[in-house]
Amino acid sequence: MNTSITNDVLAALKILTLEYINPGLFKIIGNIPDWLNQFYHQKLTSGMNISVLEEKFCFLKNFLIDAEEFWLNDSSKKISSGLWTEVDTNGQEYQFEAYALFVNHKRILLIELLEETYQDKQYLIQKGREYELIYYQLLKDNQKKDILLHCIMHDIAGQLSAINGCLSLLEYENLTLKGKEYLEVGRQQCLKQQSLIQDILDIFSTEIISLENSNFHIEELPNLLNSLEEVIEFLKPTFSQRNIQLELANEIDTTIDWRVLGEKSRLDRVISNLLENAYRYSIQDSIVTISLQLDGEYVLVNIDDRGSGVPPEMVKHLFQKFSQGKDKSGRAGLGLYFCRITLERWGGSIGYLPRPGGGSRFWFRLRRRAMGR
Helix, strand or coil: CHHHHHHHHHHHCCEEEEEEEECCEEEEECCCCHHHHHCCCCCCCCCCEEECHHHCCCCHHHHHHHHHHHHHCCCCCEEEEEEEEEECCCCCEEEEEEEEEEECCEEEEEEEEECHHHHHHHHHHHHHHHHHHHHHHHHHHHHHHHHHHHHHHHHHHHHHHHHHHHHHHHCCCCCCHHHHHHHHHHHHHHHHHHHHHHHHHHHHHHHHHCCCCCCCCHHHCCEHHHHHHHHHHHHHHHHHCCCCEEEECCCCCCCCCCEECCCHHHHHHHHHHHHHHHHHHCCCCCEEEEEEEEECCEEEEEEECCCCCCCHHHHCCCCCCCCCCCCCCCCCCCHHHHHHHHHHHCCCEEEEEECCCCCEEEEEEEEECCCCC
16 A cells, blocks of 8 residues: 555656666656656556667666666665756657665666756746846946045045145244144144055955965965064054053964965054054053964964953954944054955954953964975
């Protein structure tokens, strides 16, 4: 009874069940679905042997090569032919999918007629193609906007350089104390705008480069410890204005090869951005500490400050484009975003952790150069 029900169900589902006898010969198992007789002039019945099946179903010729190899392995899995189309004796098209599997140590071939399923799959494929075209059109439009933005920023940067030059010349004029004060305000604002434009240009160039392959020359890989020391030395005068100590942790092993996958100028910019971020949010007379340690195939850098930390609701947005701190300290919110896309392009990562004693820990990881190369 159970076998009979199974045969009825398979036939109702328009599935033909065949048992593999030998190459080119199959035995019909169970009830025959209606569509099979559209491909044969003779009347077919259950239990009948069908020879040279691939002459009626041309696509099966290639699939049966894989199926016969599969049956030799006595696997508990199944393999599929994928979708294909056949034409019956009346010229009508049908869509099929075949499966090879083992059932009770018998080599079974299932051939399923696809109707609604086929139409659904075709609809999804068509929609997928449409969405892919839309995606590439949006990508192209965004690239045009980025190029326009880059051109505008480049032109503005040129004008700002001219303005800054004029302001510098004014230092040699006979200005009143108030005039000198206004001059200094103007210069500082000009420098801030130049820094903002540089951030935007960095983001543009990094996003474009991130679409390309990353090829590194081993002899040109940056030494992370050296980069940290150089950036710290450069920023120390700024930190000293608020009596903030900027220092490397004592336990760093200087005998280790600290070279990492990356490019030195951008790595220096990543470090500078993170240290400048620590400076802006550190309290006066505090310490910013940078530690460096091995982490498997990576190098881990931790930057700890003693500031007020990051509010929990802002943490998930820290490394997004145009994200700013709680005091919106006049920046565009591009520094941490630049760090993230740069490090990820090199196969690294970046993150934030609150310090138990107060303040923030920003960390990043980069892959070490391959040993023995």
